[in-house]
Amino acid sequence: xxxxxxxxxxxxxxxxxxxxxxxxxxxxxxxxxxxxxxxxxxxxxxxxxxxxxxxxxxxxxxxxxxxxxxxxxxxxxxxxxxxxxxxxxxxxxxxxxxxxxxxxxxxxxxxxxxxxxxxxxxxxxxxxxxxxxxxxxxxxxxxxxxxxxxxxxxxxxxxxxxx
Numbered sequence: 001x002x003x004x005x006x007x008x009x010x011x012x013x014x015x016x017x018x019x020x021x022x023x024x025x026x027x028x029x030x031x032x033x034x035x036x037x038x039x040x041x042x043x044x045x046x047x048x049x050x051x052x053x054x055x056x057x058x059x060x061x062x063x064x065x066x067x068x069x070x071x072x073x074x075x076x077x078x079x080x081x082x083x084x085x086x087x088x089x090x091x092x093x094x095x096x097x098x099x100x101x102x103x104x105x106x107x108x109x110x111x112x113x114x115x116x117x118x119x120x121x122x123x124x125x126x127x128x129x130x131x132x133x134x135x136x137x138x139x140x141x142x143x144x145x146x147x148x149x150x151x152x153x154x155x156x157x158x159x160x161x162x163x
Contacts, residue, residue: 001125003117004132010037011139031143032082038136039079039095045116046072052116056109074098082144092144099137106133 011034018030046053046068057064078098081091110118110125118125 001118001121001128004128006041007038007132007136010034010041011135028143031139032088035092035095035136035140035143036079036082039075039082043072043075043079046075049116055114056105056116058108071102082140088144092140095140095144096137099133099140103133 011031014033014037015027015030018033019027022029050065050068053068054064057067061067074094075098078091078095081087082095106129107126108114110121110123110129113120113122118128
């Protein structure tokens with residue numbers, strides 16, 4: 001159950017540090033940094049825990065080890081892309097897609113009590129992992145995808161005065 005705690009720390013500590021150092025207006029940077037750190041951590045898992053992550057895939061998946069190694073690359077790319085404003089939104093959308101696409105592996109691992117971390121707890125682990133996955137998706141949306149532009153000209157087409 002260590003992994004969810006690490007993920008929460010990676011998300012929350014940069015936000016808290018940014019807020020303490022620079023106030024509420026700097027907390028957004030901490031949120032961006034947090035999701036970038038989380039994805040770097042996810043990517044690291046593909047190389048540091050390759051065999052355990054391979055066990056998280058059903059036996060019918062071909063080239064499981066190669067797939068685990070290959071899917072670490074986009075997680076690093078997402079972590080890097082989220083850091084730069086020019087690529088943040090696209091990287092955030094990719095992050096959400098990855099979080100959704102990879103979640104079935106967590107379900108399989110929990111039901112088969114295989115892989116690493118809390119998956120050995122069985123389906124009970126999903127009571128922790130599913131809300132964490134939802135938090136990761138929300139966090140990514142809030143800090144990386146959602147526009148920070150507070151003016152929305154397409155919503156303000158009517159000035160309030162008759163033509």
